[in-house]
Amino acid sequence: MSIIKDASLAPSGIKKIDWVRSYMPTLSAIEERFEKTKPFKGLKAAVSVHLEAKTANLALVLAKGGADVYLTGCNPLSTQDDVAAAVSQLGIKTFGFHGATDEEYENLLIESLKCHPNLIVDDGGDLVQLLCGKCADCADELFGGCEETTTGIIRLKARERQGTLPCAMMAVNDAKAKHYYDNKYGTGQSVWTAIMDTTNLIVAGKTVVVAGYGWCGKGIALRAKGMGANVIVTEIDPFKALDATMQNFRVMPMDEAAKSGDIFVTSTGCKDVITEKHFRMMKNDVILCNAGHFDCEVDVAALRRICVSSRERRNNIVGYTLDNGNTLNVLGDGRLVNLACGMGHPAEIMDMSFSVQALSLNWLVENRDNLTKKLYQVPDSIDDEIGWYKLGALGLSIDKLTDEQQAYLSGFEVK
Numbered sequence: 001m002s003i004i005k006d007a008s009l010a011p012s013g014i015k016k017i018d019w020v021r022s023y024m025p026t027l028s029a030i031e032e033r034f035e036k037t038k039p040f041k042g043l044k045a046a047v048s049v050h051l052e053a054k055t056a057n058l059a060l061v062l063a064k065g066g067a068d069v070y071l072t073g074c075n076p077l078s079t080q081d082d083v084a085a086a087v088s089q090l091g092i093k094t095f096g097f098h099g100a101t102d103e104e105y106e107n108l109l110i111e112s113l114k115c116h117p118n119l120i121v122d123d124g125g126d127l128v129q130l131l132c133g134k135c136a137d138c139a140d141e142l143f144g145g146c147e148e149t150t151t152g153i154i155r156l157k158a159r160e161r162q163g164t165l166p167c168a169m170m171a172v173n174d175a176k177a178k179h180y181y182d183n184k185y186g187t188g189q190s191v192w193t194a195i196m197d198t199t200n201l202i203v204a205g206k207t208v209v210v211a212g213y214g215w216c217g218k219g220i221a222l223r224a225k226g227m228g229a230n231v232i233v234t235e236i237d238p239f240k241a242l243d244a245t246m247q248n249f250r251v252m253p254m255d256e257a258a259k260s261g262d263i264f265v266t267s268t269g270c271k272d273v274i275t276e277k278h279f280r281m282m283k284n285d286v287i288l289c290n291a292g293h294f295d296c297e298v299d300v301a302a303l304r305r306i307c308v309s310s311r312e313r314r315n316n317i318v319g320y321t322l323d324n325g326n327t328l329n330v331l332g333d334g335r336l337v338n339l340a341c342g343m344g345h346p347a348e349i350m351d352m353s354f355s356v357q358a359l360s361l362n363w364l365v366e367n368r369d370n371l372t373k374k375l376y377q378v379p380d381s382i383d384d385e386i387g388w389y390k391l392g393a394l395g396l397s398i399d400k401l402t403d404e405q406q407a408y409l410s411g412f413e414v415k
Helices: 007-021 025-037 053-064 081-089 102-113 126-131 150-162 176-199 215-226 238-246 300-306 347-366 380-393 403-410
Strands: 044-048 068-072 093-095 119-122 144-147 168-171 207-211 230-234 263-266 286-290 309-314 317-321 327-331 375-377
Touching: 007 053, 007 081, 007 347, 025 053, 025 347, 025 380, 044 053, 044 102, 044 126, 053 068, 053 081, 053 347, 068 102, 081 093, 093 102, 102 126, 119 126, 119 347, 126 144, 126 150, 144 150, 144 347, 150 168, 150 375, 168 347, 176 215, 176 263, 176 286, 176 327, 176 347, 176 380, 207 215, 215 230, 300 327, 347 380
Parallel strands: 044 068, 044 119, 068 093, 119 144, 144 168, 168 375, 207 230, 207 263, 263 286, 286 327
Antiparallel strands: 309 317, 317 327
């Protein structure tokens, strides 16, 4: 039995799903194969990813492969109620609605795990957290899972060190098809689409502060630069900072950047990146938003505590006025801005990321008898297969090594 907000919204969601399916050819090719081979026949899969149209497509592909899919979100503000209604109508057990409280959100995750899954798809590590705690009894049939994000991988590595992983997990975020493509180009575009649509403000001429210069931060900074912004990067890694300078970005600590920025975007996967001391340094009417998974990078709780007043200024924008008279504007409650305030990554981007998910789950099934409870890297063969699929779908071709070139690269003959 699904738990959704309004079943009557399904027609709108079905249109969204139909639209993205037209632009996800790699996943469609995998779906055709799964429909014939049924790799997940008899298996239950709990999927916790941002509950919108591209995720719905992934759930449908897994179902075509024989899986009994239990779908939920991974962020209270990223679930789209019409998509949840649509995918439920299409036969997927769905647990999610937009704007859930923290307690409601956790209960929705728990509902998805009551099936006692064999496989999981996690985005940020919340399913694993529950399976190691409140829902430990639901892990009795679990043998494998995949993790979508940088934040989730950080949490999994910690569990691996502690020896507390509930099953074998695939580091989908570390796949080439994910971080080269999704994190850089997907985040770069979707973050700015969400910011511009939500604020109706220009980017050109503004000073944009990007906290964190990993793959996501690179994409955000690159797109800001392309739209005419003056970009400042804050970092803790000297080589990432040096990389940013090679792109002609200014690099400085947040303590300095806080005084200059007009728009702040965090993308670190850490907490307390922008805090009370920074709020007090900022100019009037700055924009604050987060492109990391959790809502702790911008310390919105501290901002609520120190402000003298707050008000909704536009949909998804709350202005907090400080005792110095300056108002700081927070987008999407400090949650993942491209999904809390927008539609998420473009369909063509998620085509590759969700193809990695689908093929990684297939790999887990094929290797289930040899798995141990550790973090596995996605095999190069999966990355390469997706790359070739995508090139073909785009009508592109590239060179291939000759036998002689392959032998040359394999090593020199010792004489």
